[in-house]
Amino acid sequence: MNVLLLGASGRIGQRTATELLDRGHTVTGVSRSGTVDGIDDNEFVAVVGDATDPDHVAMLAAGHDAVVSTLGPSDDESAGRLTEMVEAVIEGLRRADVDRLVWTGGAGGLMVGPETMLVETDDFPEEWDAIARAAIDAYDRLSEASGLAWSYVAPAALIEPGERTGEYRTAERELVTDEEGDSYISMEDFAVALVDELEEENAVHTYLGTGY
Ligand SMILES: NC(=O)c1ccc[n+]([C@@H]2O[C@H](COP(=O)([O-])OP(=O)(O)OC[C@H]3O[C@@H](n4cnc5c(N)ncnc54)[C@H](OP(=O)(O)O)[C@@H]3O)[C@@H](O)[C@H]2O)c1
Numbered sequence: 001m002n003v004l005l006l007g008a009s010g011r012i013g014q015r016t017a018t019e020l021l022d023r024g025h026t027v028t029g030v031s032r033s034g035t036v037d038g039i040d041d042n043e044f045v046a047v048v049g050d051a052t053d054p055d056h057v058a059m060l061a062a063g064h065d066a067v068v069s070t071l072g073p074s075d076d077e078s079a080g081r082l083t084e085m086v087e088a089v090i091e092g093l094r095r096a097d098v099d100r101l102v103w104t105g106g107a108g109g110l111m112v113g114p115e116t117m118l119v120e121t122d123d124f125p126e127e128w129d130a131i132a133r134a135a136i137d138a139y140d141r142l143s144e145a146s147g148l149a150w151s152y153v154a155p156a157a158l159i160e161p162g163e164r165t166g167e168y169r170t171a172e173r174e175l176v177t178d179e180e181g182d183s184y185i186s187m188e189d190f191a192v193a194l195v196d197e198l199e200e201e202n203a204v205h206t207y208l209g210t211g212y
Contacts, residue, residue: 057092108132162186176211
């Protein structure tokens with residue numbers, strides 16, 4: 001596939017670019033800086049783009065088979081920038097007539113009990129509250145988008161650089177935990193999950209949790 005990867009320079013984005021390229025896809029990697037470290041591949045091009053600008057997103061997306069987002073606001077930006085991004089991406093894809101989007105979401109909106117989301121639990125770190133709620137807002141925006149085959153793929157509660165095992169589990173709208181009750185996935189395996197969803201389309205119009 002010819003894939004537009006929004007947020008390619010980020011921690012999850014770089015690993016997703018590598019996973020896509022290793023599987024033979026062609027990747028246009030977008031970030032505001034326009035540089036992506038550590039990738040040297042003839043099927044990859046890094047470009048400058050602003051994911052809060054629907055015209056820019058439309059121009060970048062044109063001619064691609066699908067868009068994968070690993071976008072996130074910088075540390076110095078408000079969590080609300082994520083809402084600007086999802087709105088611009090939905091509108092930009094509509095204008096470019098691209099109808100497939102795999103979006104990196106957040107674990108905060110995943111259910112940990114019959115009526116409780118992870119973000120609502122007492123132990124949820126205060127400093128992650130705003131970005132977790134912005135990520136839930138992004139899910140709500142996608143849910144309302146018509147004519148778009150979106151998949152919202154969320155990491156486990158904890159995601160860090162690690163190993164690519166190729167193994168992970170998924171659950172629809174639920175936090176994935178291991179036998180000890182820990183919710184974890186490496187960034188490498190999360191990238192595998194994103195690309196699996198892109199290729200297999202098992203979770204279109206779904207909020208998918210991932211983890212071990
Ligand atoms: N447990 C969880 O739920 C969990 C944990 C970690 C991450 N996440 C989510 O996963 C996503 C990615 O996380 P990450 O750690 O990989 O983030 P990151 O390292 O900060 O990467 C964010 C990427 O977005 C790009 N970006 C930001 N604003 C942009 C704009 N206006 N236009 C174009 N590109 C823009 C950045 O590049 P430039 O700055 O160069 O533009 C960078 O490539 C985030 O949405 C984050 O909230 C969820």
